[in-house]
Amino acid sequence: MRPAYFLTHLKKDLQLEWRSKDAINSMLFFALLVVVLFSLAFDPTRSVSRQIAGGILCVATMFAAVSALNQAWARELRNQVLDALRMTPAPGASLFLGKTLANFLFVTVVELVLAPVFVMFYNLHALGNGWLLLLVLPLGTWALIVNGVFFAALSIRTRNRELLLPLILFPIFIPALLGMVMSATAILTGEGDAVLWIKMLAAYDVIFTTVCMMLFEVILHAE
Amino acid sequence: MNGIIAEFEEVSKLYGTFAALRKVSVRFERGRCYLVLGPNGAGKSTLLRTLAGLLKPSYGKVRVFGADANTGDAVNGAGQEPMEARERIGYMSHATMLYDEFSGVENLRYFASLYRGRDCVAPEEALRSVGLDPELGRPVGQYSQGMKQRASLARVLISRPELLLLDEPFSNMDIASAHQMLRLLETFRTEHRTILLTTHQRELAEPLADFVLTLEAGAVAGLVEGPYAKGGAAGLVAATAGSGR
Numbered sequence: 001m002r003p004a005y006f007l008t009h010l011k012k013d014l015q016l017e018w019r020s021k022d023a024i025n026s027m028l029f030f031a032l033l034v035v036v037l038f039s040l041a042f043d044p045t046r047s048v049s050r051q052i053a054g055g056i057l058c059v060a061t062m063f064a065a066v067s068a069l070n071q072a073w074a075r076e077l078r079n080q081v082l083d084a085l086r087m088t089p090a091p092g093a094s095l096f097l098g099k100t101l102a103n104f105l106f107v108t109v110v111e112l113v114l115a116p117v118f119v120m121f122y123n124l125h126a127l128g129n130g131w132l133l134l135l136v137l138p139l140g141t142w143a144l145i146v147n148g149v150f151f152a153a154l155s156i157r158t159r160n161r162e163l164l165l166p167l168i169l170f171p172i173f174i175p176a177l178l179g180m181v182m183s184a185t186a187i188l189t190g191e192g193d194a195v196l197w198i199k200m201l202a203a204y205d206v207i208f209t210t211v212c213m214m215l216f217e218v219i220l221h222a223e
Numbered sequence: 224m225n226g227i228i229a230e231f232e233e234v235s236k237l238y239g240t241f242a243a244l245r246k247v248s249v250r251f252e253r254g255r256c257y258l259v260l261g262p263n264g265a266g267k268s269t270l271l272r273t274l275a276g277l278l279k280p281s282y283g284k285v286r287v288f289g290a291d292a293n294t295g296d297a298v299n300g301a302g303q304e305p306m307e308a309r310e311r312i313g314y315m316s317h318a319t320m321l322y323d324e325f326s327g328v329e330n331l332r333y334f335a336s337l338y339r340g341r342d343c344v345a346p347e348e349a350l351r352s353v354g355l356d357p358e359l360g361r362p363v364g365q366y367s368q369g370m371k372q373r374a375s376l377a378r379v380l381i382s383r384p385e386l387l388l389l390d391e392p393f394s395n396m397d398i399a400s401a402h403q404m405l406r407l408l409e410t411f412r413t414e415h416r417t418i419l420l421t422t423h424q425r426e427l428a429e430p431l432a433d434f435v436l437t438l439e440a441g442a443v444a445g446l447v448e449g450p451y452a453k454g455g456a457a458g459l460v461a462a463t464a465g466s467g468r
Binding site: 002004005008012015016019020075078079080081083084085086087088089090221223 | 275276277278279293309310312314316318319320321322323324325329333334336337338339341378382
């Protein structure tokens with residue numbers, strides 16, 4: 001795969017999002033709403049916050065990301081752009097990787113905005129190595145997006161794709177979700193081994209990125 | 224005889240139980256213009272999409288540039304690089320196949336960059352050739368239908384395809400724009416490119432056609448020389464007019 005093709009697709013997706021801001025706006029408002037509602041519903045104390053914050057952050061990001069992932073290929077489906085892309089010499093893997101990285105950046109922007117709000121509402125202070133969260137969030141987000149973009153492509157030719165995507169994605173994402181939640185909780189509470197879960201997340205990312213890239217060409221040219 | 228550029232051999236395409244193509248056997252000669260006619264649902268678009276490699280035939284074989292249209296695998300050991308055949312085809316569909324949010328030139332620059340290393344037409348030149356202003360900054364989504372059709376043709380042209388598959392290129396076009404497109408297609412023919420064109424506006428495209436291929440209910444109902452065709456094509460008609468229903 002030539003990096004030039006991948007960068008072309010990435011640049012295109014970033015330009016399209018910059019103009020419309022559809023994905024980022026919908027994800028941001030949804031995720032903020034979930035965080036605020038959970039905070040109001042449970043009114044957690046500082047120690048309880050540390051126990052549940054990792055889970056709430058992951059679930060809020062996951063649901064918000066799915067709303068964007070459902071639309072990940074919408075622009076390619078509209079006007080049959082995907083058929084035009086299928087006829088170019090650019091490998092499908094570069095299209096997939098460009099789309100994945102673009103969506104990863106969108107979700108990362110949402111997480112960056114969400115993080116201070118989250119700390120404020122849940123009155124958080126990490127008792128473990130807080131900097132490890134800088135590894136956990138990107139690794140977990142990549143796990144979600146790489147599978148999400150792949151399964152969104154798999155379900156584009158189905159009638160109930162909005163429903164189908166979470167049904168396929170969430171079970172596959174469970175190991176990564178577990179890794180994210182356990183490592184985040186270990187970092188926030190200072191109890192348990194976060195590094196072990198981070199290693200598992202990294203291995204998950206490598207395996208699923210490789211498999212998705214290998215299979216994407218088949219998905220792209222399927223009828 | 225110019226040589227066969229594409230060939231259907233007993234091709235059927237089924238959508239569930241509906242047969243969009245039924246045992247179609249036809250050969251297309253290099254440098255010729257074929258007008259594909261037929262009522263709605265006759266299989267014209269399916270024929271073009273199958274030839275473009277976007278649909279897999281349910282039965283039979285489709286060969287383009289000596290390679291299997293779907294896999295790019297060489298036929299008879301012709302040494303075809305995988306997917307190379309598809310790159311030599313330009314396919315224009317009913318839809319624009321362009322991003323609504325980008326302007327015409329932005330769309331074409333994007334697609335041109337996906338043909339990296341190939342001898343592409345400059346996006347600005349492609350737009351000018353179809354009568355669109357490359358400086359037009361308006362997104363394609365805000366173009367009129369006729370402008371969208373022309374931008375779509377410009378996208379097809381950037382890769383200098385040898386085989387042009389044009390599905391209803393004159394739909395939604397005013398008569399002046401349609402004639403401009405016809406003149407452009409005429410220049411392609413003089414460049415020995417092969418054109419397959421579907422349309423319901425027979426009288427408009429007929430002067431361009433070397434052959435008229437008629438489809439009915441997915442089967443070839445006839446392949447005859449075009450009324451304005453230049454000489455030398457009659458042999459192909461006899462060779463290729465077979466189809467079983």
